[in-house]
Amino acid sequence: MARKRSFSTFNLSFLDIMSCGFGAVVLIFLMIDHASNVHSQQVNEVQLAEVKLLEEEVLEGKNNLVRVRNTIAEADQQMAEAQGLANRIIKEVEESRLELAFFSQDTLAQKEHLNQLKSDLQSLEEEKKRLQAEGEKKKGEKIRQIIGDGDRQYLTGLKLGGNRTLVLLDASASMLDHSIVNIIRRRNMSDQVKLNSPKWQRALETVNWLTSQFPVASWYQIYTFNTGVKAAIPGSEGEWLEIKDIKKLEAAVSSLRKLVPEQGTSLEKLFLSVSQLAPLPDNIVLITDGLPTQGRKLRTKGNVSGRERAKLFKEAIDELPKGIPVNVILMPLEGDPMAASYFWKLAMETGGSFLSPSSDWP
Numbered sequence: 001m002a003r004k005r006s007f008s009t010f011n012l013s014f015l016d017i018m019s020c021g022f023g024a025v026v027l028i029f030l031m032i033d034h035a036s037n038v039h040s041q042q043v044n045e046v047q048l049a050e051v052k053l054l055e056e057e058v059l060e061g062k063n064n065l066v067r068v069r070n071t072i073a074e075a076d077q078q079m080a081e082a083q084g085l086a087n088r089i090i091k092e093v094e095e096s097r098l099e100l101a102f103f104s105q106d107t108l109a110q111k112e113h114l115n116q117l118k119s120d121l122q123s124l125e126e127e128k129k130r131l132q133a134e135g136e137k138k139k140g141e142k143i144r145q146i147i148g149d150g151d152r153q154y155l156t157g158l159k160l161g162g163n164r165t166l167v168l169l170d171a172s173a174s175m176l177d178h179s180i181v182n183i184i185r186r187r188n189m190s191d192q193v194k195l196n197s198p199k200w201q202r203a204l205e206t207v208n209w210l211t212s213q214f215p216v217a218s219w220y221q222i223y224t225f226n227t228g229v230k231a232a233i234p235g236s237e238g239e240w241l242e243i244k245d246i247k248k249l250e251a252a253v254s255s256l257r258k259l260v261p262e263q264g265t266s267l268e269k270l271f272l273s274v275s276q277l278a279p280l281p282d283n284i285v286l287i288t289d290g291l292p293t294q295g296r297k298l299r300t301k302g303n304v305s306g307r308e309r310a311k312l313f314k315e316a317i318d319e320l321p322k323g324i325p326v327n328v329i330l331m332p333l334e335g336d337p338m339a340a341s342y343f344w345k346l347a348m349e350t351g352g353s354f355l356s357p358s359s360d361w362p
Contacts, residue, residue, distance in 0.1 A: 130217060162283035164219045164240055166274065169207055169256065170288035170331075172226040172265040175200050178289075178332040191260045199331060200261055203287055206329060206357070208253055210285055214243045221277070222252050226263040227294050229273040232256055238276055266294035267316035275321045284324055284352070289331035290339040292316060306338060313342050325352035332356075 176186040176197045186194055194200070207222065214220055219240035222232035231237045232252035241248055265288070274281070291309035295316075304312075320326070328343040340356065347354040 130215070162215075162218065162281070164221075164279065164281045165210075165214060165283045165285065166277070166281035167207060167210055167220070167222045168270060168274075168284065168286045168288075169203060169222065169224045170226070170265060171224040171259055171261050172293075173262050174265065174289055174333055175203055175261040175331065179334050187262075194260050194262075195257070197261070199289075202357075203331060204253075204256055206287055207256060211249055211253060216243060218243050220249075221281070222256070223270065223273060224256065224259060225266065225270040225273075226261070227266050227269070227298055229270050237273070238278070240277070240279075264293040264298075265290070266296070266298070267292040267313060268294075268296045268319055271316050271319040271321075272296075274324075275319060280321050281324055284326045285329065286326055286343075287329045287331070288343075289333040290336035291342060306336070309336070310338060310342065317346065324350060326350040327352040328354045330354070330356045 173187050174183055176194055177183045177199055186197055211220070211222075220243055221236070221240055223237075224230050224232065229237075231239075232255050233241065233248060234255075241252070243249065274284070291306075292312040293304045293309060295312050326346055328347045330340060330343050333339065344354045346352075
């Protein structure tokens, strides 16, 4: 008879239940561990981004620090330069004080010459007023002023100034060109062609420049000459015109631009007209291009030789009033080699100046 099996609490069902429970615990553990890994990875990515951002900020800060250091270095250098400049200025101020003290002592030592100093002061005041009047001119600019015997201005040796300035402009046919052939050609052309001749235009611009250099508190006159003598302002022969009258000065320059060069040249008649001015000019500017071809009596036939022209020049000089500086502006002209010599001698003997301008002057 078969033996009956005994009952035990640790049978197969119990083991199944325990296995299922253990498996459930393992499953829960795995689920918790995976969630922890995902969360850690997310946290690490955020932290890495923050670290990277901080590293970039640190790098930018380092760059800014370098720029700040460079700025500080430049500021230090500028401060050092400013300090050096300040020290130099202080030194110059101190030297100026010493010079001022020296001159003050020297002035005190000159008390016995007080009357002379007062006279000098008065002269300086008058000179100041004159310079202020000249500064009011609308045209021209003084290049250099020399205070001495009279009022003179120098530009490449040309002396200007004075209370009464006389400008003498050669308006003969030779002013049409520098060559004999072109003079003959232009002489037979229309008046408009003659007026537009480059040489004549240069002469007109020279007069225009001269008028812009006149001192304001002065008088002037402009004569044109060929075989006769005329004033730029018709009817003003023998008179002095005031430079302050701008309208009349503009009218004089404008009238010259309508003048057509023609005929020969008579310096003798010109200098006779100069001697008739009252009072006489204290400065003459003569613009011409050669020795005269006519005298007091006009000749209508035959060519004038170089010797005859020199003789006419000497006769004309005898009519020129003495003691007046003659400043000569000699334009180019072929076939008259002695002109430069004679006019230079005239300028030197009268205390004037001689200028043979370049093609782009004035």
